[in-house]
Structure formats: structure tokens, C-alpha cells
Amino acid sequence: MSFRKRNVVIGGTGNGAPASAVPRKDKALAPGIRPSPLDGRLTTSTGTSSLDQLLAGHSGFPLGTSILIEEAGTTDFGGTLLRYYAAEGLVQGHEVHVLGYDSNWRRELPALDLTGGSKSRSSKKDAPADDKMKIAWRYETFGNPQARNPSVPDSKPSSVPTPGGGTFCHSFDLTKRLESSAIQGKLHAMPGADVLSGSPQTPFKRFVADVVSKIRNSPPSTVHRIVVPSLLSPTLYSSSACKPQEFLQFLHNLRAILRQFPHQTTAMVTLPVSLYPRSTGLTRWAELLADGVLELIPLPHQSQMSREPGEKEKEQGLLRAHSLPVFHEKGGGLEGSWSREDLSFKLSASSGMVITPYSLPPVGEEEEEAKAKAAKSDEKKKKESLDF
Known part of the structure; x- marks a missing residue:
């Protein structure tokens, strides 16, 4: 026979309050x-919202990867992604290491784009409704991955706040430069070796x-972003950096840093495959030592950034996702429908x-646009001749 009072909730605390009512002390995130949203691992933003949605369904860049x-080619779309990545880190208060x-x-x-891209969204709303009738109704949702696959989250996480109440992914303006007042973090830059001097030493070990010293001397809650633009480029590195014992050792050390500090570090590296094709052993090893591999293929006769406000933005290149972070090694992650399709970027x-x-x-549609451009050019020529 039990001597417990009948009005006391079983499993409750001593004062009669249920266990679920006891407040938990959650650890504040940086x-x-x-x-x-998949497995609860910590993620940060790459500074590009559509790229965050591509990373195995984590809606962000997992830490430690x-x-x-x-x-x-000769374009620098990869460098633009790295600048977004570094700018996002400086605005969030992270420490950015550049080699x-x-x-x-x-x-x-x-x-920072203080308008939040409201101009671009308003211009899309003002587009005539007759444009939707140019194509069949089943192609109307082709550009919207959420309509085709509800498991794919919306590609605008800038409106989704972090648990701490801040912004997860900011909007940036390429026509302006980041002001010192907006920087909350630190930038640690290390120049490459002097190419003209012909020194056999490489900056890999010093970097x-x-x-490692900066990470150990910083608080455990500080996030560090490692940025390596144009790795092995002849304009930044000497010929000795291309040796496998130097290059592969650097990638192994970089991977060791990410595994040693899995809750503080992320890294993003660009490699020119025009100089080092994917068929070479050096590039293959680099792909194996990286958690995610993306390939940018610029389309010919496309400018790097469309500047005309009235002109419709076209695809400027193709993107191939060869592997995604936290999908093949540690487990977890969700291979979304985008990685199985042909991707493009603008x-x-x-x-x-x-x-x-x-x-x-x-x-x-392309023929109509070409005719419209030709008609506009003819009108301009006629006006110039009349003015003369």
C-alpha cells in the first residue's frame, strides 16, 4: 500500500510542480x-542564402567541415562566394583567416544591403502577368524548388532569425564596400610567398x-572561418607550393584543424581547374580531403554581373555538386532534389x-528578345543621325 498523497503528481518535483515546468538552462549560441533542422548539429551561413539551402538539407554550413x-576559365565567381563568406563572418563577429x-x-x-533586397523583390512583383502565359502551367513552378519538393526549405533564410534573435544570413551589395562600422569580427590575413623572389618556402606551415594559435587563444564560443582563395594560383604561390608533399600536407593539416575544433571552425577553398584539371591526381586528392566539392562552369558570352536594371537576369554558369558536407563521412544530412538536377547560378x-x-x-523567347534589341539599336541610330 502506497503512502503517497493522491494529489501529488507522480514524477513531479518536491514542491508539487511537474517536471516539464522546470525551466532549462540552454547554452547560448554564438x-x-x-x-x-535535420540532426541538430551547429551550422553557420556562407553568406549566400541559396548556397545554404544546397548543403545537404542543413540550411547552413555545418561547423567542422x-x-x-x-x-x-578566367572568371572569379568562386572568389565572389568567398568574399560573401568572409563578409558574413566579419558582420557576425567571427574571426576570418585569409591565406x-x-x-x-x-x-x-x-x-551590407540595408534595404534587404526590397527593390529587386518589388520589381519582380511589378512584372506583367502576361509573362506567365508564355509557357505551360506545369513549368511555372520549375524555378521554385519548394513547390516541387516540400522538403526543400525556402531559399530566403535571411528572414529566419537565429535562436539568439540575430540574423542568420545577411544581404550584401556588390557595388559598395564593407564599412568598418559594420565589422564586428577580426580579419587575420597572411600574404603568399613572393613569386618573383623564387623562394622555395611556402606559407602553408606558417598559416x-x-x-591553431589563434583558435587556442580565443574563447571556446568564437567561430573561425578559414578562407583560401585561388589556391596554387601562379600569381599568389611559387612553383614549390605545387609539390604534392607541400600541397597535400597543407590539406591534411587543414582537415586536422576542422576535426580538432569541430564546433569552432569552417573552411572554404577555391581551386582553378583550368590549371589543375579534375583528371589530375593532385585535384583528386584535394576533392577527397574536402567535405564538399562544388564546380562552377561559366557559360560563354556572359558578363560576370548584370548591371542593366531593366534587363532580365540570365544564367551565367552551371553548378555541379560532386559532394556535400556531412553526407558521406559522419552520416546525417539529406540529399535534396537539387543535387540530382542541373543547377545554374547568376x-x-x-x-x-x-x-x-x-x-x-x-x-x-530568345528570338523575340534579339528582335527587340535590334529594334532598339536601330531607333538609337536613327536618333543619332537626326541629332547630327
Whole structure:
């Protein structure tokens, strides 16, 4: 026979309050950090909202992982992604470590877009409704991954706050430069070796030692972003850096830093595949040592950034996701429908880089645009002749 009072809740505390009513002391997350909606691992933003949605369904860049961005040609779309990544870290109060450039590289970072891209969204709303009738109704939702697959989250996480109440992903303006008043973090830059001097020493070991010392001397809640733009580029590194014993050892050390500090570090590296194709053993090893591999293929006869406000933005290149972070090694992650499709990207000053599924335009639309441009050019020539 039990002597417990009948009015006392079983499993409650001593004062009669239920256990669920006891407040929990949750550990506060650092600015710009939020848990993954899939498995709860900590993630941060890459500074590009559409790229965050591509990373295995985590809606962010998982901490303790790296991304290798390969780009062919003479364009610098990968460098633009790295500048977004670094600018996001400085705005969030993170420490950014850059290899290959000095502290003046901060002047190339884009500024915060205080308007939040309202101009671009308002221009889309003002578009005539007749444009929707040019294509069949079943193609209307082709550019919207959420309509085709409800498991894919919305590609605008800037409106979703972090658990701490801050903004997870900011909007940036490429036409302006990041002001000192908006910077909350620190930038640690280490220039590459002097190419003209012909010195056999590489900055890889010094950079790794500097990053490790900075991480150990910082508080455990500080997030560190490692940025390596144009790795093995002849303009930044000497020929000795291309040796496998130097290059692969640096990638192994970089991977060791990410595994040693899995809750504080992320890394993003760009590699020119025009100089080091994917068929070479050096690039293959680099892909194996990276957690995620993305390849940017610029389309010919496309400008790097569309500047005309009235002109419709077109795809400027293709994107191939060869592997995604936290999908093959530690487990977890969700391979969304985007990674199985042909992806494209376009870059503009207002909306930044946007990654969407690639689709061909409707038949006849390109011919109509070409005729309209030809008519406009003829009108301009007639006006110039009359003015003369």
C-alpha cells in the first residue's frame, strides 16, 4: 500500500510542480550559429542564402567541415562566394583567416544591403502577368524548388532569425564596400610567398600554425572561418607550393584543424581547374580531403554581373555538386532534389549569387528578345543621325 498523497503528481518535483515546468538552462549560441533542422548539429551561413539551402538539407554550413570550389576559365565567381563568406563572418563577429592576401583584401568585401533586397523583390512583383502565359502551367513552378519538393526549405533564410534573435544570413551589395562600422569580427590575413623572389618556402606551415594559435587563444564560443582563395594560383604561390608533399600536407593539416575544433571552425577553398584539371591526381586528392566539392562552369558570352536594371537576369554558369558536407563521412544530412538536377547560378549586385535549377527558356523567347534589341539599336541610330 502506497503512502503517497493522491494529489501529488507522480514524477513531479518536491514542491508539487511537474517536471516539464522546470525551466532549462540552454547554452547560448554564438551570433550567426543555429542548429540544423535535420540532426541538430551547429551550422553557420556562407553568406549566400541559396548556397545554404544546397548543403545537404542543413540550411547552413555545418561547423567542422570544408568546401572546395572548383572553377574553370578566367572568371572569379568562386572568389565572389568567398568574399560573401568572409563578409558574413566579419558582420557576425567571427574571426576570418585569409591565406594569399594581405589586410587590404578587406576592402574588396561587399557592403551590407540595408534595404534587404526590397527593390529587386518589388520589381519582380511589378512584372506583367502576361509573362506567365508564355509557357505551360506545369513549368511555372520549375524555378521554385519548394513547390516541387516540400522538403526543400525556402531559399530566403535571411528572414529566419537565429535562436539568439540575430540574423542568420545577411544581404550584401556588390557595388559598395564593407564599412568598418559594420565589422564586428577580426580579419587575420597572411600574404603568399613572393613569386618573383623564387623562394622555395611556402606559407602553408606558417598559416596553419597561426590559425591553431589563434583558435587556442580565443574563447571556446568564437567561430573561425578559414578562407583560401585561388589556391596554387601562379600569381599568389611559387612553383614549390605545387609539390604534392607541400600541397597535400597543407590539406591534411587543414582537415586536422576542422576535426580538432569541430564546433569552432569552417573552411572554404577555391581551386582553378583550368590549371589543375579534375583528371589530375593532385585535384583528386584535394576533392577527397574536402567535405564538399562544388564546380562552377561559366557559360560563354556572359558578363560576370548584370548591371542593366531593366534587363532580365540570365544564367551565367552551371553548378555541379560532386559532394556535400556531412553526407558521406559522419552520416546525417539529406540529399535534396537539387543535387540530382542541373543547377545554374547568376550574379547581380542587388540579389548576389542565386543558385537555381537550370531550365531552357521557352521556344521563341530568345528570338523575340534579339528582335527587340535590334529594334532598339536601330531607333538609337536613327536618333543619332537626326541629332547630327
